[in-house]
Amino acid sequence: MKLFLVEKPGLYTTYQDLGRIGYMKFGVPTSGALDRFALEVGNILLGNERGATGLEVTMKGPELIAQETFILAVTGGDLSPMINGNRIPLWKSVLIKKGQVLEFGKPRQGVRAYITISGGFEAEEYMGSTSVYEPAGLGRRLQARDELFGTPRERKTGTGLFYTEIPEYCRDIEVRVVKGPHHEQISADVVKAFFSSTYEVSPQSNRMGYRLRSELETNHDGDVISDAVPIGGIQLPGNGQPIILLADRQTTGGYTRVGTVIGPDLPLIAQLPPGGTIRFKEVSVEEAQEAAIQVERKLRIWSRMT
Amino acid sequence: MSMTFHPLGEAAVKVSFNEAVSPSLNKMIKAFCTNLSFKDQGIIEWVPAYDSVTVYYDPWVYTYQQLTELLKKKALETEQQQSNSKTIVTVPTLYGGEYGPDLTTLAKSKKMNTNDVISLHTNGDYLVNMIGFLPGFPYLSGLDEQIAMPRLKEPRQTVPRGSVGIAGSQTGIYPLESPGGWNLIGRTPLRLYDLEKENPFLLEQGDYLHFRSISEEEYKRIEDEIEKGTYKPERREETL
Numbered sequence: 001m002k003l004f005l006v007e008k009p010g011l012y013t014t015y016q017d018l019g020r021i022g023y024m025k026f027g028v029p030t031s032g033a034l035d036r037f038a039l040e041v042g043n044i045l046l047g048n049e050r051g052a053t054g055l056e057v058t059m060k061g062p063e064l065i066a067q068e069t070f071i072l073a074v075t076g077g078d079l080s081p082m083i084n085g086n087r088i089p090l091w092k093s094v095l096i097k098k099g100q101v102l103e104f105g106k107p108r109q110g111v112r113a114y115i116t117i118s119g120g121f122e123a124e125e126y127m128g129s130t131s132v133y134e135p136a137g138l139g140r141r142l143q144a145r146d147e148l149f150g151t152p153r154e155r156k157t158g159t160g161l162f163y164t165e166i167p168e169y170c171r172d173i174e175v176r177v178v179k180g181p182h183h184e185q186i187s188a189d190v191v192k193a194f195f196s197s198t199y200e201v202s203p204q205s206n207r208m209g210y211r212l213r214s215e216l217e218t219n220h221d222g223d224v225i226s227d228a229v230p231i232g233g234i235q236l237p238g239n240g241q242p243i244i245l246l247a248d249r250q251t252t253g254g255y256t257r258v259g260t261v262i263g264p265d266l267p268l269i270a271q272l273p274p275g276g277t278i279r280f281k282e283v284s285v286e287e288a289q290e291a292a293i294q295v296e297r298k299l300r301i302w303s304r305m306t
Numbered sequence: 307m308s309m310t311f312h313p314l315g316e317a318a319v320k321v322s323f324n325e326a327v328s329p330s331l332n333k334m335i336k337a338f339c340t341n342l343s344f345k346d347q348g349i350i351e352w353v354p355a356y357d358s359v360t361v362y363y364d365p366w367v368y369t370y371q372q373l374t375e376l377l378k379k380k381a382l383e384t385e386q387q388q389s390n391s392k393t394i395v396t397v398p399t400l401y402g403g404e405y406g407p408d409l410t411t412l413a414k415s416k417k418m419n420t421n422d423v424i425s426l427h428t429n430g431d432y433l434v435n436m437i438g439f440l441p442g443f444p445y446l447s448g449l450d451e452q453i454a455m456p457r458l459k460e461p462r463q464t465v466p467r468g469s470v471g472i473a474g475s476q477t478g479i480y481p482l483e484s485p486g487g488w489n490l491i492g493r494t495p496l497r498l499y500d501l502e503k504e505n506p507f508l509l510e511q512g513d514y515l516h517f518r519s520i521s522e523e524e525y526k527r528i529e530d531e532i533e534k535g536t537y538k539p540e541r542r543e544e545t546l
Contacts, residue, residue: 024362025339025353026507027441027481126501136441136482137501181312181320225327226438226445228353228360230314251353252438260315288316289365296366 002067003117003150009142010062010104014132015123016114018051023127024251030231031131031138031247034207034270035112036263037167038076040299042116045073045093045159047306050299052120053130055142057113059273061104062142064115066096070152071118075161077110077169077271092160093118110169110271118152133248159306165298169271176283176291177234177259181227185256186220186236193217194258195280199242203274207248210269212278216240226254232261234280244269262288264295307334307381311374316365317350321377322358327447329433335359336512337388341380348373354511355436356445394431394514396540397479399470400525401427401492408489412455412472424519426450427491431514432477442481442499442507446515449477461487468493470517492517495529496539508539 016039019032033039033056040050055062061079073093074081081088084100090113096102104113123130124139132139183191199212222238229235229252235243236258244261245253246269261269262283272278283291308324321338325331335354342352342359348367353360363373401424402409413420432448439445454475462485465471469480471488480486481498494517498508509515520528531537 022351023441024351025437025511027437027439027443127506135484136499178313178315181314181322225356225358226436227320227355227358228318228438230318230360230362232315250439252355252436260313260318262315263317285313285316285370288313289369292316292365 001149001151002147003070003152004064004102004148005067006062006142006144006146006148007065007101008063009144009146010057011060012058013062013142014056015053015121015139016056016131017053017129019131019247020127020129020133020138024228027251028127028136029133029248029251031129031133031207033114033131034247035076035114035267037267037295038112039114039116041091041161041302042073042075042114043120044299044302044306045075045091045161046071046116046118046155047153048116048118048120050303052116053123054114054116054121057104057115059107059111061113063101063103064148066098066100066102067147068152069095069097070150071155071157072096072102073116074113075116076113078108079110079113080105080108081113089160091166093155093157095157107273111273112270117150118155119150122149122151131247161302167267169268171273171276172278173268173272173276174279174281175265175268176262176288177280178262178285178288179259179282180257182224182256183258185224186218186258190216190218190220191258194236194242195282197279199278201272201274201276201278205274207246209246209249210244210272212242212244214241216242220256222256223254224256226252229253229257230260232263232266233257234259234261246270262291264291307385309378309381311377313370314360318360318362319370319373319377320358320360325357327356327435331357332433332435332512333388334384338381338384339511341384341387353436353438355438390546391543392512392514392546394516394542394544395509397470397494397496397515397517398520398524398528399428399492399494399517400520400522403522405525406470406490406492408458408471409491412453412489412491415455416453423453423491426453427477428517428519431516434509434511434513434515436511437507437509440481440484440499442509444478444498444509444513444515446477449475451475455489457487458489461485465490466493468495468497470494493525495525495532497532502535
């Protein structure tokens with residue numbers, strides 16, 4: 001049934017799930033929610049599958065008019081979500097009534113919020129995923145007067161994430177990195193300098209990647225034999241200005257990569273505004289796996305509770 | 307076979323084959339990937355490249371150590387299972403004119419006539435080393451050095467889908483309309499990426515391509531058949 005009418009689309013609002021799996025070998029990026037944790041929790045709070053389709057909202061949120069009465073949640077960055085002008089809590093299931101307006105105000109913390117609805121949005125699926133990736137014609141961003149569909153189920157309001165579990169999205173972050181695969185091609189001094197520098201997020205940052213600025217001086221040849229580029233891969237081209245590659249990146253690349261940001265820390269990057277700063281900390285693959293398993297364990301436990 | 311492993315974060319590993327890029331390495335990589343496709347809950351997907359394969363996996367199922375042991379075992383099995391045939395896909399191409407606006411310039415700079423360029427381009431078989439950059443875009447090797455040509459100084463804002471181009475010593479085909487700086491010598495009506503199809507991709511790593519020069523009349527006919535869904539791309543198997 002019709003759940004929302006789009007009054008204003010916002011800056012860049014797209015359907016996202018947990019991404020398109022199995023097509024990277026054909027050059028199709030995974031896409032999917034940039035802050036996976038926020039989307040997954042949003043779905044868990046409503047009793048959905050963790051990967052049900054939600055809306056990813058960027059900086060300036062949309063204005064959506066409810067066409068039915070149903071339950072939703074807003075998670076991720078605090079972009080001041082409101083129903084009929086009244087602030088609603090983040091990370092909590094809330095009721096919206098037919099005719100009410102869900103809208104957003106000033107970004108207060110982070111830059112991406114996720115709207116999930118009971119039962120998930122019904123969006124066009126391409127290669128097994130609803131995640132929008134415009135360059136390949138896989139869906140498109142919201143436009144004014146779009147109608148959004150779903151089949152909401154009866155759910156409780158007030159199901160929320162315990163406050164100690166709510167992530168804090170800062171403007172100055174440190175993320176964990178597993179070194180490689182091309183670090184041997186970069187001099188040891190530069191790799192060392194890389195891990196002790198602070199970088200500023202450039203305004204040319206988006207779902208494809210975050211461009212960083214620094215004083216880092218490099219002297220290596222930035223080209224390598226092209227290989228696959230994972231989400232979180234940190235390109236360090238010859239000019240010393242790193243790019244962290246994210247969900248909508250090209251699947252392959254030919255520039256030296258000094259390391260990979262670990263999955264559990266990607267939401268921190270997804271929520272970093274232009275002008276924010278970032279530092280990198282080296283961890284072993286074992287530590288990275290342990291961190292990922294801790295997050296996965298929590299999500300599995302919470303899924304069973306709702 | 308000698309391999310090196312590099313972890314890419316907690317959920318991917320790059321398997322590098324310590325060997326120069328060659329058709330035989332490409333064949334081995336293809337066989338290695340085929341061997342990964344047996345149902346295994348822990349292995350999510352993989353991306354073959356020139357001299358490596360990146361395997362995406364679930365750290366909930368495999369530790370890095372366990373996964374690399376498993377991949378070593380699979381590589382040993384692979385050495386006994388390589389196929390001895392190759393698939394050659396014919397790419398009908400209309401050269402020159404509005405379809406290949408840079409053909410004349412390229413021919414002039416090489417002091418050839420356009421037919422020489424076309425015959426050199428249609429002469430060999432090109433190997434798909436890997437797919438990347440754009441959905442369905444093949445990284446091809448096998449271009450005759452006599453028609454290698456640096457990229458355009460000013461990239462075009464839009465290059466039509468199906469355009470066949472040359473950049474440096476590479477030739478390629480644009481699967482989508484996109485900006486680009488390749489020298490455009492022709493265009494194929496074939497679709498390398500077609501969302502209407504159940505399998506949207508014409509090519510995969512390890513395939514060979516053969517360009518065939520066609521007339522504008524044949525171009526229109528094939529385009530029409532593709533539109534109607536009746537066209538079958540020409541593929542043949544050849545024993546190595």
